[in-house]
Amino acid sequence: MGALDYISNFCTVTSTRRRKRKPMQTVEIKVKMDCDGCERKVKNAVTSMKGVKTVEVNRKQSRVMVNGHVDPNKVLKRVKSTGKRAEFWPYIPQHLVYYPYASGVYDKRAPSGHVRNVAQAFPAPPPSSSGPEENFVSFFSDDNVHACSIM
Numbered sequence: 001m002g003a004l005d006y007i008s009n010f011c012t013v014t015s016t017r018r019r020k021r022k023p024m025q026t027v028e029i030k031v032k033m034d035c036d037g038c039e040r041k042v043k044n045a046v047t048s049m050k051g052v053k054t055v056e057v058n059r060k061q062s063r064v065m066v067n068g069h070v071d072p073n074k075v076l077k078r079v080k081s082t083g084k085r086a087e088f089w090p091y092i093p094q095h096l097v098y099y100p101y102a103s104g105v106y107d108k109r110a111p112s113g114h115v116r117n118v119a120q121a122f123p124a125p126p127p128s129s130s131g132p133e134e135n136f137v138s139f140f141s142d143d144n145v146h147a148c149s150i151m
Contacts, residue, residue, distance in 0.1 A: 022051065022069040028089035029064045029079055033057070038084065045082050046075060061111045063089060092117045 033039050039057050042064060046055050051069035058065075064086075066075050072088070079086040091107070091114035094100050100115050107116045 022071060024053075024067070024069055025072070027066045027070060027072045027075045029066070029076060029086050030062055030089050030091075031064050031079055031084050031086045032062050033059045033084070041082050042079055042084060045078050049075065049078055063111075090116055 031042055033042060039059050043055050043057050046052060046064065046066055049068075049070060052066055053068040054066075056065040057063075064079065076086060076088065091110050094113050094115050097105065097115055100106060102118075104118050105115050110116065
């Protein structure tokens with residue numbers, strides 16, 4: 001069958017114009033959903049989009065996760081077309097943030113273990129013209145827990 005497939009490739013007409021495919025990505029959206037009907041309405045609206053592979057709806061967190069070859073703005077627009085108030089997921093896991101209790105970071109409405117993604121939560125990079133420097137002295141100090149793994 002391999003030779004037949006090889007020859008058939010020469011006989012088929014192919015289009016010279018190819019569309020560039022969007023990269024596979026995950027879009028997370030915050031949507032206020034109260035009941036099973038709201039959840040089903042949002043899920044059906046997003047599932048019918050071209051390029052969507054999977055849709056996960058978590059009503060407890062008011063979160064919709066869409067995986068596929070989609071444009072995030074189009075997904076947000078489709079969710080808003082259901083009549084629900086929606087925005088991109090504004091939270092990140094708390095363990096990624098240096099200052100989780102800085103002003104504007106902590107949010108009572110955030111799911112447990114999450115904080116708002118704002119610039120004040122991360123330290124400012126040190127102003128240096130030579131580029132990033134590592135503090136090699138801390139590798140061999142008694143305060144460094146992982147010092148023995150380096151030696």
